[in-house]
Amino acid sequence: xxxxxxxxxxxxxxxxxxxxxxxxxxxxxxxxxxxxxxxxxxxxxxxxxxxxxxxxxxxxxxxxxxxxxxxxxxxxxxxxxxxxxxxxxxxxxxxxxxxxxxxxxxxxxxxxxxxxxxxxxxxxxxxxxxxxxxxxxxxxxxxxxxxxxxxxxxxxxxxxxxxxxxxxxxxxxxxxxxxxxxxxxxxxxxxxxxxxxxxxxxxxxxxxxxxxxxxxxxxxxxxxxxxxxxxxxxxxx
Amino acid sequence: xxxxxxxxxxxxxxxxxxxxxxxxxxxxxxxxxxxxxxxxxxxxxxxxxxxxxxxxxxxxxxxxxxxxxxxxxxxxxxxxxxxxxxxxxxxxxxxxxxxxxxxxxxxxxxxxxxxxxxxxxxxxxxxxxxxxxxxxxxxxxxxxxxxxxxxxxxxxxxxxxxxxxxxxxxxxxxxxxxxxxxxxxxxxxxxxxxxxxxxxxxxxxxxxxxxxxxxxxxxxxxxxxxxxxxxxxxxxx
Numbered sequence: 001x002x003x004x005x006x007x008x009x010x011x012x013x014x015x016x017x018x019x020x021x022x023x024x025x026x027x028x029x030x031x032x033x034x035x036x037x038x039x040x041x042x043x044x045x046x047x048x049x050x051x052x053x054x055x056x057x058x059x060x061x062x063x064x065x066x067x068x069x070x071x072x073x074x075x076x077x078x079x080x081x082x083x084x085x086x087x088x089x090x091x092x093x094x095x096x097x098x099x100x101x102x103x104x105x106x107x108x109x110x111x112x113x114x115x116x117x118x119x120x121x122x123x124x125x126x127x128x129x130x131x132x133x134x135x136x137x138x139x140x141x142x143x144x145x146x147x148x149x150x151x152x153x154x155x156x157x158x159x160x161x162x163x164x165x166x167x168x169x170x171x172x173x174x175x176x177x178x179x180x181x182x183x184x185x186x187x188x189x190x191x192x193x194x195x196x197x198x199x200x201x202x203x204x205x206x207x208x209x210x211x212x213x214x215x216x217x218x219x220x221x222x223x224x225x226x227x228x229x230x231x232x233x234x235x236x237x
Numbered sequence: 238x239x240x241x242x243x244x245x246x247x248x249x250x251x252x253x254x255x256x257x258x259x260x261x262x263x264x265x266x267x268x269x270x271x272x273x274x275x276x277x278x279x280x281x282x283x284x285x286x287x288x289x290x291x292x293x294x295x296x297x298x299x300x301x302x303x304x305x306x307x308x309x310x311x312x313x314x315x316x317x318x319x320x321x322x323x324x325x326x327x328x329x330x331x332x333x334x335x336x337x338x339x340x341x342x343x344x345x346x347x348x349x350x351x352x353x354x355x356x357x358x359x360x361x362x363x364x365x366x367x368x369x370x371x372x373x374x375x376x377x378x379x380x381x382x383x384x385x386x387x388x389x390x391x392x393x394x395x396x397x398x399x400x401x402x403x404x405x406x407x408x409x410x411x412x413x414x415x416x417x418x419x420x421x422x423x424x425x426x427x428x429x430x431x432x433x434x435x436x437x438x439x440x441x442x443x444x445x446x447x448x449x450x451x452x453x454x455x456x457x458x459x460x461x462x463x464x465x466x467x468x469x470x471x472x473x474x
Contacts, residue, residue: 047311052303055296059369062292066285066370074284132296133303137374176469205442232413 002028011035014102019144027134034126037105037119046126053129057085060128060141064149069157075230079168080153082229086171089152090121099123165225172232173204181209181228183221188213200224239265248272251339256381264371271363274342274356283363290366294322297365297378301386306394312467316405317390319466323408326389327358336360402462409469410441418446418465420458425450437461 002008011031015023030049038045061084065077083089094100100116103123109115131140156164173181185200200220202210209231212223239245248268252260267286275282298321302314320326331337337353340360346352368377393401410418422437437457439447446468449460 048303048307048314051311051314052296052299055292055299059289059292059296062289063370063373066289070285074288077285077288133300136300205444207442 002032007032010102014097014099017097020140025135025140027130030130030133031127034130035099035102035104035123037103037109037123039106039109040104046123049126049129049133050122051129052132053125053127054085056128056132056138056141057090057125060138060145061085061149061153064146064153068150068153075226076164079164079229080156082168082171083156084149084152086175087117087121088171090124091117093148094120094124097124099127165222165229169202169209169225169229169232172229177205179205181225183224185217185220202228204228239269244269247339251334251336254334257377262372262377264367267367267370268364271367272336272339272341272360274340274346274360276343276346277341283360286363286366286370287359288366289369290362290364291322293365293369293375293378294327294362297375297382298322298386298390301383302390305387305390312463313401316401316466317393319405319408320393321386321389323412324354324358325408327361328354330385331357331361334361336364402459402466406439406446406462406466406469409466414442416442418462420461422454422457439465441465 002011008028011026011028012023015026015031020026033044034046034049034053036045038047058081061081062077065072065080069076099120103119105119109119128141128145132138134140169181173179182203183200184203185198188197188199198214198217198220200212200214200217200223201208202212202221202224210224210227210229212220212225212227214220214223239248245265248263248265249260252263252268257263270281271283271286271290273282275284295318298318299314302309302317306313306317336357340356342356346356365378365382369375371377406418410416419440420437421440422435425434425436435451435454435457437449437451437454437460438445439449439458439461447461447464447466449457449462449464451457451460
């Protein structure tokens with residue numbers, strides 16, 4: 001399917017690296033397209049496959065979360081998934097599989113370091129799209145990718161320093177608007193027991209999205225982020 | 238799996254109505270859960286299945302669009318999909334299959350007419366989730382649902398009165414924020430040929446998201462909506 005036999009060999013190496021044992025069903029032209037940046041061609045590039053792959057990623061993540069943490073709330077599902085599907089996580093996956101080696105793009109684009117993360121995240125999603133469309137099923141994806149999603153979601157949940165909702169909110173605002181939420185946190189003096197409490201408000205685009213109260217600044221901000229995150233996700237989950 | 242044999246019979250009727258010939262693989266408890274509103278139980282309800290079903294819907298839509306309109310831009314894919322996955326469309330599907338008949342909820346909830354659309358859209362997504370999780374694949378979904386998505390996307394594309402990007406933008410702002418975008422449209426007098434042109438700006442949450450120019454007010458607003466829609470989708474597609 002691909003004219004250049006060297007390219008097909010390269011892509012076979014990548015597919016083996018992903019851990020796919022049976023490579024007969026891979027559509028090599030689609031996989032090649034998944035690794036073709038828009039700087040090469042305005043029409044023959046990874047964008048459509050990325051569109052499909054984004055949906056593949058979301059479903060694979062939802063399935064792993066449902067099967068692994070059946071007793072968790074949907075809010076927790078949404079919080080973990082928003083980290084799983086964030087560019088930051090996708091770049092980690094892409095780097096693990098050394099996707100950059102296989103991505104064809106103009107030299108001037110490759111020099112543009114600031115776009116590296118989104119290129120790699122896009123290409124990684126496009127690979128998922130190409131593998132899905134190779135069989136019109138999850139057959140070539142779940143065997144290697146579900147364990148990775150499961151491991152990553154365990155990592156996210158177990159991380160003692162994880163600021164779940166703050167991270168999730170930030171991933172959402174950056175993903176959609178390339179802007180950070182703003183926290184305004186104040187001390188509330190408590191005459192009853194000498195301990196101070198904190199109240200935090202989180203603002204985004206001039207709108208207050210949530211308020212939290214806690215014994216530490218961190219706890220108050222987490223509370224505010226949680227309220228905000230649940231608010232913005234109440235219709236989209 | 239379900240204790241009440243009458244309920245299982247009812248659900249079998251629904252599954253046949255969907256057009257599924259082979260019902261042996263359906264997980265009836267999951268399907269029952271998909272049709273249990275949160276007013277019945279805070280934990281045993283359709284919310285988790287809806288979370289999975291939302292992702293099923295997005296992937297099924299992406300696949301249909303990819304297979305049907307391969308030469309279209311990703312922006313057009315995103316515009317059509319945002320209508321396909323909107324509550325308005327989901328309620329049409331739900332009504333076609335008379336989902337309301339099968340949805341178990343508190344009487345006080347059922348009386349709350351204003352929540353009807355979101356209940357039905359949620360339950361419809363949850364049914365997709367339950368069918369997906371019955372086999373951990375699209376096997377019980379694609380045979381009946383892909384043709385429906387294809388028919389609906391053809392309808393959306395062929396509708397001569399369709400205001401594609403305006404609808405898509407509105408579906409997005411309402412879905413995420415329950416607010417409408419605001420269009421500010423003015424006449425530009427054109428001394429050269431006596432014809433007036435129009436310039437339209439679309440605003441959302443105090444931010445200008447797009448500008449369009451056209452020979453009619455409608456055309457100018459469509460242009461503004463298109464710019465806005467592509468802007469908000471550039472990272473999320």
